[in-house]
Amino acid sequence: NAGVTQTPKFQVLKTGQSMTLQCAQDMNHNSMYWYRQDPGMGLRLIYYSASEGTTDKGEVPNGYNVSRLNKREFSLRLESAAPSQTSVYFCASSESSTGWPTDTQYFGPGTRLTVL
């Protein structure tokens, strides 16, 4: 099992460009999450999804959109990138059927995004 995979690993964008971060899990988990990690601020939840076709906002959703394409895949889109979105982005999944953090979360390796 690959667990949680993310692509790309690194990305550099110019202000105003758009891109989509991809995430897939092969553990048949119900819930998936997108976090960002910034120095001195800990991880913060951007969006989560409890099932295919459902998504909910987390703590810092502004500037992002998500799609739960199927049970395996959960993508994060930046429509018009800003320097404040420079961060490391992590995808995670869990067995939780509600999206609530009731179960162990399994994380991907992360995407390092720089917006110039």
Next chain:
Amino acid sequence: KQEVTQIPAALSVPEGENLVLNCSFTDSAIYNLQWFRQDPGKGLTSLLLIQSSQREQTSGRLNASLDKSSGRSTLYIAASQPGDSATYLCAVWGAMNFGNEKLTFGTGTRLTIIP
């Protein structure tokens, strides 16, 4: 608003020593607490999850305890090894977060085991 604090931010200990990492949280009405490790440039790996009804959890050389009334958790690592070098994060899910379902993470303790 729930706040999670991990002190110290960095810790170095000689190989073979037992050590304790600390995590404190401001609101004691929590549902669970998780400990993770993060290796440089990598994602997080879950170590232990403690439900609010539990006092401790053990996995191998790791033991995590939870004292909700005092807003504290500790991660005890026995017989430390160089491979234990990583950043250790704790995260809590609590009543204050209900309706905004998320874990609140601390900023971590960077642990270095000196061979």
